[in-house]
Amino acid sequence: MVPILDYLLEHQISPQWRGMLTALASEFEAQIGRDELRQLMHRVGSRFAAAHPLPACESTAELARTLNLYWHDMDWGYVELADEAESLRIVHYCAPLQAFGGTALAWTPAFLEGVYQTWLSALGAQGLSVAQTSGYSEDTAIEFRLGRHPV
Template sequence: MQDEHTATLLDYYTRHQTSVQWRGFLSALAEEFETQLDTSQLRMLMARIGARFAAKYPASECATLDDLASFLNAIWSELDWGFVRLVERDDYLSLEHACAPLAAFGERAAPWASAFLEGAYQHWLHELGAGSLALQEYRSANAHACEFRLLKAA
């Protein structure tokens, strides 16, 4: 659990991470998206954008989870898009992405903006052989992180 000081710092970082020149544009873009598409359509759109983004960064050299975590974090670090932590659980693989600048779209975009990350991670995992396993977003206990779970085959 986060203490109040840590939460305050993360709130500040989230609000100031995106350059001022992009905040108004991204907020207006999100508002226009929401007038044209419902939440499920916006999630599909953002997932497709995420997959298109991920295709520009092939993950073919990743043989282990540590390799994958290093690969992903190198990309996110280079772009100032936060970081991801991979944790293998008994029945799923957890991907927790923290400090992504998605808040720049505005609070109303929270239900669909994270699908960008979901689409990117789904693309990379499929590229690495996850086949038809689906990645699903779960509400993280951390307000500054998105958690995705890749469920193991039954």
């Protein structure tokens, strides 16, 4: 099944951007450390979220629907949310982060982390933080958690 997902994700990225984004990521990696790249992508995600604010949501189910409308319109995959005892579990699937190349998957998910942090803070989650809790997996999933994380 993984080759099928790779094929579909490869075709999700416009050919006009593929080579440029990979070259951009390679130059970033040559000039900037991985931690700094994560911080940069987090800030880019925050800026993106601030430019695309979410409406108020009354429940986790409504939040998931709202998020999925945004991601669907941008062809950025989809998200599943789950309320857990100490956190909100956020699993994002099919984000086109592979457009930056395989090695960039170590830092590009911080874009989503910044997006979710900004959106959820604006919806009232002050004092809580979003943290990436998994890498980009073979099924395209990246997991995040909103909760109280040690600094």
